[in-house]
Amino acid sequence: MNGAQQRPLRADAARNRARLLDAATEVFTTRGVGVPTEEIARTAGVGVGTLFRHFPTKEALLEAVMVRRLEAIAARTAELAADAEPAEAFFDAFRLVIDQSAGKNEFNRALAAAGVDAHESLQQSSAAIREQLARLLAGAQEAGAVRRDLELPELIALLVGTTATMEQLGADTAARERIFDVVFAGLRPPTH
Known part of the structure; x- marks a missing residue:
């Protein structure tokens, strides 16, 4: 990394970057990843040149949105x-x-189609989330709230599957709650 990349952003540049990430997250999640970058800049209230100074490609913006989401999940789970x-x-x-995780699969597909492997940039945040989930699982099992035979890889698989299920349901909140009820019932220890 060169010195310019290591310097912290000026306050106005940091605000612009945050506004761009907020706008991109909202627009990509609600309208899909096909939205033009000009629309993201307009929604953020900045010029397209500002967007490209922070994110030279649309794929860089998508990747930054994903990293930010994972960092937020890791922080909140902690x-x-x-x-x-x-x-x-x-x-x-x-x-x-x-x-x-709404829209995550679409983000991944768009990055893969552009030849971008976001695995490395997402690895640190993903590892932090896995670590937190392992702790939460162990704590819930110790408290008797989650079945003891469930292991972390199975929990991750359930999260991935439930995310895909929720994407199929769309905005049907009643159906989403029923899915959570079913999955949570399966996670709890069996009663005999």
Whole structure:
């Protein structure tokens, strides 16, 4: 990394970058990744030149949105682990991961189609989330709220599958709640 890349952004540049990421997250999530970058700049209230100074390509913007989302999930799951009872923290984190994953598959497909492998840039945040989920799972199991035979790879698979299911349901909140009820019932220890 050169010195210019290591320097912190000026306050106005940092605000612009944050506004661009906020706008891109909202627009890509609600309208899809096909929205032109000019629309993202307009929504953020900045010029397209400002957008391209921060994100030289649309793929760089998509990748930054994904990294930011994962960092937010990692931070929030850490807060849940520290502040809530184990069962509540686990189930809230499960819901959080699903809710924050909206559009993720579309982002991944768009990046892959452009020949971008975002795996490396997402690796650190993904590892932090996995670590938090492992802690939350262990705490919920110890508290008797989650079945003891569930392991982290299975939990990750359930999160991926539930995310895909929720994407199929769209905005039907009643159906989404039924899915959470079914999945959560399956995660709880069996009653005999």
